[in-house]
Amino acid sequence: MATGLLVSDHPLLNDLYCFNLRTFVDVHLRVVSTFDEALRFIDEGSQGDIIITLSQIEEQDAGLRVFEALEDSKAATPLIVIGERSKISNTNKAYTLPPNLNVPLVVKKVASILGVTAQDMMKVDVPEFYPIPLSIMQAFSESPCSVYVKVSKSSDSNDYVKLCEKGANFAGKVQAYKEKGSVNLYIPADQRLTVTSLASRMVVDALDDPEIDNQARIRVIEQGYDIVGGLLGESQEVTPEVVQISKKCMEEVTNIVKEVPRVKNLLLSILENKTGYLYLHSVMGTYVARHIIKEISWGSEEHAEKLSFVFFFHDMFLAPIFSKYPQFQFEEDLVFKEELTEKDKEIVINHARLASEMVKTFPRCPMGSDAIILQHHGMTNGMGFTLDYKDDISPLAKVLIISECFVEELIRRKGMPNEPKLDEIILSLREKFTKHTYKKIIDCLETISF
């Protein structure tokens, strides 16, 4: 067994490198995320047989600092720099590797430096994979099966690298990966039902816990949302499991929405949890729609409940699509993306119709919610997206459309130099929706606590 030092503050990379180098080259890496720690080990001469470092850490030249420390202590330990942002990248002072998740390349390089031959490295069979949203994996403190990462961006390539075995310590890790830029995790396809039902049970248990705070609640509901999306994407069948998690999550969304005083507070606390766009706009939409119903002359609590139900399910069939293509944000953008397969595009175009048919089979589905979902992109047949919003759709579908559009305008303005302003958002809605019946709904937004 060889040992080494990995100088990196990238949690996913650390796990991938450690696991794969241990498995294939029998090198055990010690991970340090700060210079002080790294320099201490080098000073002591306990850096092991090889050092791998990111080229930059916290905007400092990590490659150079590690190299200088090695020189100072007159050590000849081989050094690999990941990335090209160090002064010693691409020089004869270190081996330089590209800054991506190309683990096979790192494994090969380390093996050749340490003189491990290809025959020594194990050959492994690669199973079929199934993408699983980070939010679901977050539920596990121990990995429920072996977990993989996709290291190539192209959608047809089979470049997967194993992140860990079943039973590996997972606590807190997924959140850290998420913060370092979202990646999808993959599990062997034959494990997905076991994993999903384990995760569903954990979600329901967590939401039953009276001690759980609102931030954690927001994360757990997202897990539930993604589980329902995954299950429905798979079989389109409303199983007792789907009913149980959905009901629990809808209840909780309603509670949260009722507690939050302003729409921007809600946005901030959801953004803080780095949830996906779909979930974010569903919860925010519920908030906005509830406000409209409170203000509009014909609104009732029954309408508000119907809209909560509708918001939970209206885009559910897009959940697997967004988890497959995490780089995309808004639903209308999806249709034009080349990366989507024809089959996925068809789901996008038909997602309103699919969801509408599904909710009809949901026990005690609120009356008329299937029609609202069918019309939620302004088309009466539930196919495609309209630009010309007509009068002939149901009033509650109009409330949903306006609420979604309000939320989308808010999200698009977030992160721009000027804070989003309520009057600007309302103005852009008025420009987009000119028919009288929509105008009345938009008027209700003037009083929303922003």
Ligand SMILES: [Fe+2]
């Ligand atoms: Fe939507």
Ligand SMILES: [Fe+2]
């Ligand atoms: Fe939609």
